[in-house]
Amino acid sequence: MGSGNLLARLRPFTGVIALVVLCVYFGTKAPTFVSPDNFFNILNAVAIIGILAVGQTFPLIGGGFDLSQGAVASFSGAVVASLLSKHGQSIPVAVIAGLATGAFLGAVNGTLVAKVGINPFVATLGTQIAFFGITNVYTDNQPMSLGTQSDAFRQLSFGHIGQFSYASLLFLALVVLLAVVLRLLPFGQYVYVLGGNEEAARLAGIPTDRIKITTYMLSGLLAAAGGLVMIARAGQASPVAGVGYELQSLASCIVGGIALGGGVGSAWNVLLGAVTLGVVDVGLQMAVNKPNWRPVIQGLIILLAVAVDARARARR
Amino acid sequence: MSLLELREIQKSFHGTRVLSGVSFDLRAGEVHALVGANGAGKSTLIKILSGAYLRDAGEIVLDGRPASIHSPHDALRLGIGVIYQEFNLVPELTVAENILVGQEPVRRIGGLLPVISRGAILAEARRHLEALGFPLRAEQPVKSLTTGEKQLVEIAKALHRNARVLVLDEPTAALAGGEIRRLFRIIAQLQERGIGIIYISHHLGEVFEISNRVTVLRDGRNVATWERGAFSEAELVQAMIGRKVESGERPETTLGETVLSAEALTGSVFRNVSLQVRRGEILALTGAAGAGQTELCWALYGAVPVRSGTLRRQGKPVRWRSLRQAARAGILLSPGDRKAYGIIPQLDVSANFTFTDLARWSGAGLLRRGRIRKNAEALIAKYGVRCTGPEQEIASLSGGNQQKVVVGRVAERNASVYLFDEPTRGVDIGAREDIYALIHALAARGAGVIVATPDIQEALRLGDRVAVMRQGQVVYEEPIARATEPAILAAIVGGSE
Numbered sequence: 001m002g003s004g005n006l007l008a009r010l011r012p013f014t015g016v017i018a019l020v021v022l023c024v025y026f027g028t029k030a031p032t033f034v035s036p037d038n039f040f041n042i043l044n045a046v047a048i049i050g051i052l053a054v055g056q057t058f059p060l061i062g063g064g065f066d067l068s069q070g071a072v073a074s075f076s077g078a079v080v081a082s083l084l085s086k087h088g089q090s091i092p093v094a095v096i097a098g099l100a101t102g103a104f105l106g107a108v109n110g111t112l113v114a115k116v117g118i119n120p121f122v123a124t125l126g127t128q129i130a131f132f133g134i135t136n137v138y139t140d141n142q143p144m145s146l147g148t149q150s151d152a153f154r155q156l157s158f159g160h161i162g163q164f165s166y167a168s169l170l171f172l173a174l175v176v177l178l179a180v181v182l183r184l185l186p187f188g189q190y191v192y193v194l195g196g197n198e199e200a201a202r203l204a205g206i207p208t209d210r211i212k213i214t215t216y217m218l219s220g221l222l223a224a225a226g227g228l229v230m231i232a233r234a235g236q237a238s239p240v241a242g243v244g245y246e247l248q249s250l251a252s253c254i255v256g257g258i259a260l261g262g263g264v265g266s267a268w269n270v271l272l273g274a275v276t277l278g279v280v281d282v283g284l285q286m287a288v289n290k291p292n293w294r295p296v297i298q299g300l301i302i303l304l305a306v307a308v309d310a311r312a313r314a315r316r
Numbered sequence: 317m318s319l320l321e322l323r324e325i326q327k328s329f330h331g332t333r334v335l336s337g338v339s340f341d342l343r344a345g346e347v348h349a350l351v352g353a354n355g356a357g358k359s360t361l362i363k364i365l366s367g368a369y370l371r372d373a374g375e376i377v378l379d380g381r382p383a384s385i386h387s388p389h390d391a392l393r394l395g396i397g398v399i400y401q402e403f404n405l406v407p408e409l410t411v412a413e414n415i416l417v418g419q420e421p422v423r424r425i426g427g428l429l430p431v432i433s434r435g436a437i438l439a440e441a442r443r444h445l446e447a448l449g450f451p452l453r454a455e456q457p458v459k460s461l462t463t464g465e466k467q468l469v470e471i472a473k474a475l476h477r478n479a480r481v482l483v484l485d486e487p488t489a490a491l492a493g494g495e496i497r498r499l500f501r502i503i504a505q506l507q508e509r510g511i512g513i514i515y516i517s518h519h520l521g522e523v524f525e526i527s528n529r530v531t532v533l534r535d536g537r538n539v540a541t542w543e544r545g546a547f548s549e550a551e552l553v554q555a556m557i558g559r560k561v562e563s564g565e566r567p568e569t570t571l572g573e574t575v576l577s578a579e580a581l582t583g584s585v586f587r588n589v590s591l592q593v594r595r596g597e598i599l600a601l602t603g604a605a606g607a608g609q610t611e612l613c614w615a616l617y618g619a620v621p622v623r624s625g626t627l628r629r630q631g632k633p634v635r636w637r638s639l640r641q642a643a644r645a646g647i648l649l650s651p652g653d654r655k656a657y658g659i660i661p662q663l664d665v666s667a668n669f670t671f672t673d674l675a676r677w678s679g680a681g682l683l684r685r686g687r688i689r690k691n692a693e694a695l696i697a698k699y700g701v702r703c704t705g706p707e708q709e710i711a712s713l714s715g716g717n718q719q720k721v722v723v724g725r726v727a728e729r730n731a732s733v734y735l736f737d738e739p740t741r742g743v744d745i746g747a748r749e750d751i752y753a754l755i756h757a758l759a760a761r762g763a764g765v766i767v768a769t770p771d772i773q774e775a776l777r778l779g780d781r782v783a784v785m786r787q788g789q790v791v792y793e794e795p796i797a798r799a800t801e802p803a804i805l806a807a808i809v810g811g812s813e
Contacts, residue, residue, distance in 0.1 A: 184682045186674040193671045196660035203619055203657050204672040205643040263662035 029287035040163040046278035047167035052249035055222025058215035063195035063262030064120030066219040070245035071131030073227030081237035085147030106220020110213030144237040156232035179267035195262025255305040325374035342512040352533035353744035354716025355702035366398040367391040397474025398483040407459035412441030464495030492604030557746035567760040569596040575764040581625035585611040586788040593764035600779025601768040608788040609768035617649040618642040650726040652737035658722040666692035666706035699724040715742040
């Protein structure tokens with residue numbers, strides 16, 4: 001009884017314990033791993049994927065997911081770059097246009113899922129391919145420069161307050177905002193209800209389609225925000241820069257403890273998941289000198305996280 | 317000697333004790349009823365027996381030998397078959413394929429490549445069904461069967477795996493009168509074959525009729541085990557809920573204007589239905605499962621389309637274009653199938669009480685968490701929901717307690733018409749009276765109420781008028797003073813049978 005209770009009580013902290021264990025391990029392998037500098041380094045490294053993961057959380061809790069995030073980030077980034085360099089627009093105008101593009105593409109996803117009734121996997125896989133295609137057409141397969149305002153724009157990634165980069169601050173702020181939306185707004189509660197039992201929600205008169213479309217719009221919006229940081233960091237908009245981002249953002253959510261299938265998850269899960277994957281990524285770079293093995297270990301960690309979660313759910 | 321013995325079984329969830337040392341035994345060839353209020357621990361005990369849950373302490377003894385049951389597979393192997401209310405059948409497959417699923421006779425081509433022989437499956441299933449005397453055709457697809465027939469397929473499947481202990485969980489909940497009689501005959505036949513049956517039901521009449529013994533659980537403990545004839549209904553009820561049940565008097569109600577009426581309403585399942593309900597009135601709608609009551613309720617609420625006919629609210633024709641419209645117009649539905657339509661399983665009790673009405677629980681665009689919590693605490697007390705608190709995940713509550721949350725959620729909202737589809741499904745006697753009182757109170761407040769229920773007693777108990785649906789049509793409608801049970805039964809079954 002006693003040990004069972006202890007384990008049950010520790011279960012909510014499994015993720016944190018795993019994170020601490022990882023840090024200690026990497027710390028023994030590479031002494032500089034556990035240091036303030038490296039902490040800020042990791043936070044900055046996970047910012048882009050973290051921002052995408054904040055967006056991914058909405059469709060995920062709502063019972064779907066968004067595989068088009070990487071393509072949305074790329075296309076939105078290209079739109080911003082072209083407005084800055086080719087059309088001479090100001091930074092605020094370009095940023096707003098980029099974010100609006102992301103939200104619009106998200107609305108396309110949401111409409112396909114909610115109104116046309118296409119399965120989220122198929123719908124967002126289809127749009128992922130199409131959106132990458134549109135990006136290629138739009139950029140003519142060439143990286144696009146940020147033009148004369150490049151230095152100012154790149155502050156988004158390289159500017160900092162204290163040791164916090166703007167990008168990492170943006171990520172942290174969005175996590176807090178996510179917590180507020182999920183915990184305190186009726187919309188947040190509706191997303192859980194939608195993911196928990198869509199039929200019950202529909203029968204109760206909740207506008208499920210509208211909420212579902214909104215979750216995909218938010219996913220697109222935040223993918224575009226991640227795209228902005230991405231082009232600021234690279235100094236150019238490359239049409240292939242966002243390839244695979246959607247899987248990393250999904251992985252962050254899942255490692256953090258958000259289940260596929262909907263109805264559960266919190267902002268804390270996103271933060272935990274993104275940071276854990278960042279720690280693994282940076283830790284492996286510093287401690288293990290075999291770059292080819294890194295994805296293998298990352299994949300195993302994702303599987304391990306999901307397996308632990310599944311076992312915890314099954315054992316009652 | 318006992319066929320099966322459960323000794324001092326204990327189980328806790330998240331530190332809450334659900335079973336504190338329950339014992340139960342079953343003899344070969346007997347029907348041993350297991351009764352108790354919602355949350356008494358019946359389902360948990362059965363899930364431990366079936367291997368779905370692991371026990372914390374206690375012993376399971378089969379044929380005098382300790383049985384180790386760690387998974388549903390173990391239970392099946394040991395000859396324990398559990399027939400749940402929700403069936404585990406593949407609708408697209410035939411009766412034969414469902415019975416033999418996982419046990420298909422295999423032929424080897426060239427002594428190597430195994431292939432399943434359809435002919436052998438069919439032959440084996442036919443032989444099995446014939447030996448059991450079940451009126452089923454082996455080649456029929458399961459999706460075309462009635463609920464009662466599907467149940468027989470489940471029983472045949474369990475027996476084909478040599479089940480000697482059969483657990484029937486609320487087996488009559490979704491059956492029509494004739495199918496209930498047939499099930500009872502089959503239970504008697506199984507008893508003759510020496511099969512022990514654990515029978516779980518909230519219908520005490522059935523318990524009296526078919527069981528050799530009854531064991532009562534309350535709060536996760538044994539209260540009593542009686543032989544047939546050694547107890548009265550009043551004693552049984554008192555043992556179940558720990559107090560005497562008082563059937564509450566209906567408050568004085570005056571009937572007002574007609575608040576909702578249907579004229580020749582036709583949908584996909586119901587045809588040509590005309591009915592009305594007045595303010596302060598309760599219309600009880602009964603009939604066999606699938607006779608169209610649920611669809612009618614849904615149509616009145618705008619959840620399924622109406623093909624023709626007129627719906628009037630307070631005399632004015634209306635046509636619901638969305639579910640929100642009906643809700644805004646003051647028509648609310650409490651759905652019958654709570655798992656599919658009633659609860660959000662991952663959310664807590666508090667959220668399940670409030671999610672349909674969040675506007676009421678927010679200020680300046682923000683949810684008022686404190687008030688939502690306080691409200692949930694009040695409702696938990698008001699409706700007697702057995703849980704550890706507002707934060708308990710609703711999926712971990714017993715079915716009846718979940719139902720109280722669903723009904724309470726609807727009753728707490730203001731409306732002029734309430735549609736209750738099977739409001740007491742899976743609810744124990746004590747709580748059933750509470751739900752009746754609540755429905756009476758809504759009518760007394762001046763609302764029109766329609767209650768769809770397959771239970772004739774309930775219809776007679778609640779209704780100011782009783783209507784019967786058969787095959788999608790209203791075939792009987794009488795004020796309560798003139799409604800009689802035999803007439804209602806005849807209407808449900810129909811003249812030809």
